[in-house]
Structures are given as C-alpha cells and as structure tokens.
Amino acid sequence: MTAGPLLFLAGRYLRSRRKHRGVGAPLLSLLGLAVGVLTLNAVLAVMNGFQLTFIESLLELSSSHLRWTPGDGQPSADATLLAAQPGVRAVVPTTEGQTLITAVGARRGAVLRGFPANALALDRGLASHLGLNPGFIGSRGLPAPGEVLLGGELARGLGVIPGDHVQLTALSGQAFSLLKPHLVDMTVKGTFSTGYYEIDAGWILANLDDTREAFAGPSDFFYAVKLDNGNADRVLADRLAAVIGRPRPEFSTWRDYNTAFFGALRTEKAVMMVLVGLIFFVVGVNIYFGQKRAVAEHREDLALWAAVGARPRRLRLIFALEGLIVGMGAAALGTILGLAASWGFGSLNLLSSEAFYLPALPARVLPHEVVLVALACIASSTGAAWLASAGVTRIPVAEVLRSE
Amino acid sequence: MSESIALEFRGVFKTFGGTDEPVVLFEGFDWSLGSGQSVAVVGESGAGKTTLLHLAATLERPDSGEVLVGGQPTAGLDERALSVLRTNALGLVFQFHFLLKEFTVVENVAIPSWLAGVPRKESWDRARRLVSLVGLEKRSGHYPYQLSGGERQRVALARALVNDPALILADEPTGNLDVRHARAVQDLLLDLVTKEGKSLLLVTHDQDFASRTGLALRLEAGRLVPL
Numbered sequence: 001m002t003a004g005p006l007l008f009l010a011g012r013y014l015r016s017r018r019k020h021r022g023v024g025a026p027l028l029s030l031l032g033l034a035v036g037v038l039t040l041n042a043v044l045a046v047m048n049g050f051q052l053t054f055i056e057s058l059l060e061l062s063s064s065h066l067r068w069t070p071g072d073g074q075p076s077a078d079a080t081l082l083a084a085q086p087g088v089r090a091v092v093p094t095t096e097g098q099t100l101i102t103a104v105g106a107r108r109g110a111v112l113r114g115f116p117a118n119a120l121a122l123d124r125g126l127a128s129h130l131g132l133n134p135g136f137i138g139s140r141g142l143p144a145p146g147e148v149l150l151g152g153e154l155a156r157g158l159g160v161i162p163g164d165h166v167q168l169t170a171l172s173g174q175a176f177s178l179l180k181p182h183l184v185d186m187t188v189k190g191t192f193s194t195g196y197y198e199i200d201a202g203w204i205l206a207n208l209d210d211t212r213e214a215f216a217g218p219s220d221f222f223y224a225v226k227l228d229n230g231n232a233d234r235v236l237a238d239r240l241a242a243v244i245g246r247p248r249p250e251f252s253t254w255r256d257y258n259t260a261f262f263g264a265l266r267t268e269k270a271v272m273m274v275l276v277g278l279i280f281f282v283v284g285v286n287i288y289f290g291q292k293r294a295v296a297e298h299r300e301d302l303a304l305w306a307a308v309g310a311r312p313r314r315l316r317l318i319f320a321l322e323g324l325i326v327g328m329g330a331a332a333l334g335t336i337l338g339l340a341a342s343w344g345f346g347s348l349n350l351l352s353s354e355a356f357y358l359p360a361l362p363a364r365v366l367p368h369e370v371v372l373v374a375l376a377c378i379a380s381s382t383g384a385a386w387l388a389s390a391g392v393t394r395i396p397v398a399e400v401l402r403s404e
Numbered sequence: 405m406s407e408s409i410a411l412e413f414r415g416v417f418k419t420f421g422g423t424d425e426p427v428v429l430f431e432g433f434d435w436s437l438g439s440g441q442s443v444a445v446v447g448e449s450g451a452g453k454t455t456l457l458h459l460a461a462t463l464e465r466p467d468s469g470e471v472l473v474g475g476q477p478t479a480g481l482d483e484r485a486l487s488v489l490r491t492n493a494l495g496l497v498f499q500f501h502f503l504l505k506e507f508t509v510v511e512n513v514a515i516p517s518w519l520a521g522v523p524r525k526e527s528w529d530r531a532r533r534l535v536s537l538v539g540l541e542k543r544s545g546h547y548p549y550q551l552s553g554g555e556r557q558r559v560a561l562a563r564a565l566v567n568d569p570a571l572i573l574a575d576e577p578t579g580n581l582d583v584r585h586a587r588a589v590q591d592l593l594l595d596l597v598t599k600e601g602k603s604l605l606l607v608t609h610d611q612d613f614a615s616r617t618g619l620a621l622r623l624e625a626g627r628l629v630p631l
Contacts, residue, residue: 005515005518012506016505016506305516305519309488309520310487310516311483397463398464401498401502
C-alpha cells in the first residue's frame with residue numbers, strides 16, 4: 001500500500017471533522033502548536049540576540065578568544081609568528097589593571113586597559129565594537145602616550161569632556177605593604193560607547209606604553225588573540241603554544257575565564273526552551289485524546305477497511321498522518337509568524353533606549369534552532385497521534401461489523 | 405486441489421462465548437461451494453449464519469479445522485496475507501452498507517482498489533464502471549446521506565466488486581430494503597453469478613430470494629441441510 005491512499009483518507013477525515021465541527025479539535029491543535037512554535041522562535045531569537053550580542057561584544061572588547069600571557073611578562077617577537085598562523089585574526093598586546101580616576105573633585109574606580117595606538121587597525125573586531133563618540137581632541141583613534149579614552153558614562157559621571165585633564169592613581173613598590181600611590185596626569189582624548197553600561201561606566205583606555213610603565217606589573221601584560229572561529233579556541237591554543245614553543249598554560253581561552261557566565265546563559269536558554277516547549281506537550285495531550293476519539297468515531301469505517309483488505313497497521317498511519325499534517329501546518333505557520341515577530345523585535349524600537357541602555361531590542365535567528373523547534377512541533381503532534389491510533393490495530397473487525 | 409472449489413470448510417469447530425458456557429456453532433463442519441455456484445443459507449437468528457460468512461471471509465478464525473478460499477488454506481496465513489486474500493479473492497456485502505459518509509459514491513467504490521495497490525486513475529475508472537453497472541452513474545458524486553437505502557446497498561455491492569473477486573459473500577444484503585429495491589439488488593447479485601461466473605454465498609432470511617439462487621440451504625445445529 002502506497003502513501004497516496006493514506007494521505008487521501010487522512011486529509012479527507014481531517015477536512016470532514018473540520019466541516020462537521022466548525023473550528024474543530026485539529027484546527028485548535030494546529031493553532032496551539034503554531035503559537036508554541038511562534039513563541040519559542042520569538043523568545044529564542046531575543047535571547048540569542050541578547051546573549052550573542054553580549055558574548056560577541058565581550059569577546060571582542062574584553063576577554064578575546066585567547067590570551068597569551070608570556071611567562072616573563074615582556075613583549076615577544078613570537079607575537080608576529082602567532083598573528084601569521086591560519087585561523088588567527090588578530091594579536092594585540094594589552095594590559096589590564098585597575099586604577100582610581102580623579103577629575104574636578106570626583107573620584108571613581110575603573111578598569112584601565114592599555115592598547116598600542118594602532119590596535120584598532122590590528123583588530124577589526126575591537127574597532128567594530130568600540131564606538132568612538134564625537135568630539136575628539138586630535139585624530140580619532142586610540143590614545144597616544146599621555147592621553148586616555150573614557151567610557152561615555154564614566155566621563156559623564158566625572159563631568160569631564162575631551163580636552164579636560166584627569167589624574168590616574170598608580171601604585172609602585174616592591175611589596176604590598178610598601179606600595180606607594182602616585183598620580184599620573186592624563187588628557188582626555190575622547191569618549192567611547194559600547195552599548196554595555198558596565199564597560200561604558202567603568203573603563204579607561206590608555207596607551208600601552210603608559211600602562212606598562214606606570215600601572216601594570218609583568219603579570220598584567222598579555223596578548224589578546226582573536227580567532228576566525230571562536231569555538232576552535234582550545235584546538236588553536238594547543239597548536240599556537242606548540243608553534244612558538246611555549247608552555248600550554250601560558251594560553252587561556254575564553255571558555256576558561258568565562259565558564260560560569262556563559263554556562264549560566266546556556267542554562268537560562270535551556271530552561272526557557274523547556275518551559276515554552278511544554279506547550280508542545282500540552283497540545284500533544286490534546287491531540288492524543290482527539291485522535292483517540294477520532295479512532296472511536298471511525299470504528300466502523302476502520303473495521304470495513306480491514307474487512308475489504310486494508311491492513312490495520314497501515315490504517316493506523318491514517319491517524320498518524322493526521323498528526324503529521326497538523327504538525328507540519330503548525331510548524332509552517334508558527335515558523336513564519338515567529339520569524340516575522342523576530343524581525344519585528346529587531347526592527348521596531350520597542351524599548352526606551354535610555355531606560356534599558358539598548359538602541360534596539362536585539363533578535364538573532366539561528367537556523368538550526370528554527371529547524372529544531374519545527375521538528376519538535378511535528379514530532380509531538382505525530383507522536384501523539386501515533387500513540388493514540390494504537391487502538392486501530394485492536395478493533396475487533398468481525399464484532400464491529402456484526403453489531404451493526 | 406480442484407480449482408472448481410471456491411470455498412471449502414474442513415472439519416471446522418467454532419464456539420462462542422467464554423469457557424464457562426460456550427455455545428457450539430460448528431462441530432466438525434465440512435462443506436464446499438463450487439466455482440460459479442450460488443448458494444443461499446437461511447436459518448433462525450443465532451444459528452450461526454453470520455459466523456459462517458465471517459469464517460468464509462477470514463474475519464474470524466475457526467477454533468480448529470480449516471477454511472480454504474479458492475483452494476488456498478487460510479489457517480497459516482498472517483494478517484498481511486489474509487489482507488491480500490480478502491482484497492483479491494473476496495467481495496463482502498453486509499446487511500448494513502458501511503459506506504463512508506465522508507466520501508462520495510465513486511470514492512467509496514474506488515478506495516478499496518486504490519488501497520490494494522491499483523493506480524488511482526485505474527481505480528477510479530473501475531469504480532465509475534461499477535457505479536454505472538449498478539445504475540447509479542448519475543449519483544457518483546453524491547455522498548451516502550444523499551442516497552436511498554437501496555442505492556446505498558447497490559454502492560456497497562459495487563464496492564465489493566471493485567477488485568474483481570471470484571467469491572462474493574453477502575450477509576442479508578436486502579434485509580433493510582423495501583421490496584422494489586431488494587429486487588434490484590437481488591438481480592444484480594444473481595447476474596454476477598450467471599453472467600460473470602462469480603460464486604455467491606448468500607445469507608438471508610428472505611426465502612424468496614433464497615429460492616432464486618442455485619441452491620438454498622438451511623443452517624441447523626451446525627449443519628447445512630436442503631431447504
């Protein structure tokens with residue numbers, strides 16, 4: 001028996017039930033599943049938007065994919081060799097430390113990052129995520145010695161504008177108990193915005209020469225390595241360590257220093273998928289009982305088909321096909337609406353950018369997740385219908401025909 | 405095995421009910437129906453007429469003994485093989501028409517053929533010919549609820565013939581019909597035997613109808629005796 005007659009019968013039964021019951025159970029099931037698919041796609045798109053945008057920005061601005069911390073804390077010619085390796089997008093010498101910034105009587109703690117003046121040319125990812133605000137002193141770009149760039153929120157909090165002078169507190173000394181603070185005067189070259197309040201309110205960018213001289217110890221110096229494929233971090237860390245003959249522990253990957261945070265994001269997403277995905281279970285139960293009722297209603301029909309030669313196991317497919325039709329319809333409808341909603345979230349300015357520090361609600365659609373959601377919808381519908389149709393094989397044909 | 409035997413019962417035992425108080429319907433029942441023969445079976449309600457027909461249709465299995473259809477033993481056949489046998493060799497007509505309300509006349513007739521693997525177009529062509537044969541060509545697009553009782557039974561007869569079975573098993577096919585419609589259905593069934601060479605096993609309460617077949621028998625105490 002081919003699928004043609006079964007599809008024909010399934011389609012006709014489905015149409016008949018819709019016709020005789022108005023907005024019948026199949027249509028309600030289809031709409032319920034479609035709402036589930038729509039919701040899952042939209043929620044996942046927004047979650048992906050937040051997570052991926054944040055993760056990418058964090059990787060490009062802050063943590064990078066790999067960090068190579070030379071054991072002696074000094075710049076190395078091997079950096080050039082690293083930058084030439086396949087899969088490596090950029091290698092930028094960097095320092096990271098903390099400081100106290102003072103201006104016009106205001107004082108704030110801040111993260112001080114040191115970059116060479118040509119870092120934006122070396123690292124396009126950094127350049128694309130670091131928004132330089134208007135109003136620079138001199139050329140737009142990273143600071144030269146004696147200059148700093150302040151996060152826009154930090155500058156606003158301190159009440160400074162480009163051209164003002166600030167003082168950074170540096171510590172010097174051979175031991176913690178002997179540390180002595182001293183103030184370093186700097187000129188505010190300009191401000192930047194990244195879209196992330198923590199960075200915009202707490203970061204200062206300075207020239208690498210300044211930070212290495214006055215603010216950073218040997219352990220604060222590292223090379224920020226950006227990769228073409230951020231997920232190849234561990235493989236490339238092994239390979240790069242081998243290429244330059246350095247101990248592997250000198251390399252750390254973004255997974256190492258962001259494990260807890262990214263793990264929490266993944267968990268949040270998984271839990272959200274399960275919670276919203278429960279709608280598939282609920283609708284699946286509805287389909288299950290709907291199909292059981294349909295089997296009972298078509299008891300005589302099925303007995304007749306069996307009597308004239310159709311195999312009950314094949315007849316069961318009629319009802320499973322109904323589930324498949326409902327599932328596919330719901331998946332198609334829900335996916336279209338879900339993608340439209342995701343596009344709408346990304347295009348419409350639904351949230352106040354000042355209140356939420358967001359220029360727009362980010363939405364990112366991942367094709368494999370869309371496919372996964374659609375398959376889950378189809379599987380729940382078809383599976384429920386298949387389970388419910390088990391009764392088809394147990395219909396006592398002779399008894400049913402006799403009782404009529 | 406002789407090809408002239410359309411249906412054969414060999415030592416068939418069949419009981420009904422539980423093990424406590426079983427009702428014995430057939431006890432070592434032996435009987436055969438020749439090809440191209442029409443036989444009517446009458447008998448009191450509960451005598452086992454429908455069971456006899458269901459055994460012949462392989463819808464029920466005997467407790468012991470054997471039923472052969474067209475010379476083929478059915479006892480060892482699995483569900484798939486029985487389905488094939490019913491599709492190809494048997495045409496069933498019931499007292500109740502069992503037409504599917506969601507399908508038109510021609511669809512009701514064509515679908516068993518399509519289910520049996522005949523291409524869709526050919527199934528529909530066959531169905532239209534048979535609908536025409538039973539005099540309902542103008543009703544082929546109608547649904548069962550739009551037909552009279554007699555018309556529905558004629559559609560059921562057309563459906564039974566769609567796979568061109570050699571043996572037709574009819575259970576009270578005119579039981580729900582008025583005299584005029586009953587006569588039309590009887591004529592159709594008997595024509596199949598005389599003109600098409602098919603075999604007919606008919607169960608009926610209608611003695612007149614029984615007398616029009618080649619042989620009329622009474623089912624009594626698990627035995628078929630001449631009427």
